[in-house]
Amino acid sequence: MLLLARMGSYWRNIVRSVRSPKTVGVRALIVDETNRVLLxxxxxxxxxxxxxxxxxxxxxxxxxxxxxxxxxxxxxxTGEPQCFHVYFTNRESRDDYPILYVVREYSGNATIGDESEIAEIGWFPVDSLPDGTSPSTRRRVAEFRGLSPKSDRW
Incomplete structure (x- = not known):
């Protein structure tokens, strides 16, 4: 009887996970030696x-x-990306867990990749982000600078 109860719980958990899928995303706060970020x-x-x-x-x-x-x-x-924080967001009936990394060690010059969906790349001072910077990006930079506490929500 206990085995049947456990199996029922197991299948309920599987059905629940299929109905509300979870995703993991990654984002990078790439910081150069002059404290600019790449966006x-x-x-x-x-x-x-x-x-x-x-x-x-x-x-x-x-x-x-x-x-x-x-x-x-x-x-x-070239170095180890440093995990800054794990966030949560729920969009489109899906739980998403974005992980923000800080990257300070890299090589090369930032250019748009051959098969990329990127239109433009730019380096910006952390205290002077460009117009049109997304609200979530502004929040992450403020957290990185210590101007606001880390949020659990993206």
């Missing part, structure tokens, strides 16, 4: 954002942020 503008979305994207099946978040940075900016991450 990107997408071809499909207005505004400036931190580079990043989704974690693919079988991929670790650190591998994903390295891949996304290269795909979007052609920069090679």
């Amino acid at each position: 990107v503008r997408h071809t499909y979305l207005p505004g400036w954002f931190t580079p990043g994207g989704g974690v693919e099946k079988g991929e670790s978040p650190v591998a994903a942020i390295r891949r996304e940075i290269y795909e979007e900016t052609t920069l090679q991450v």
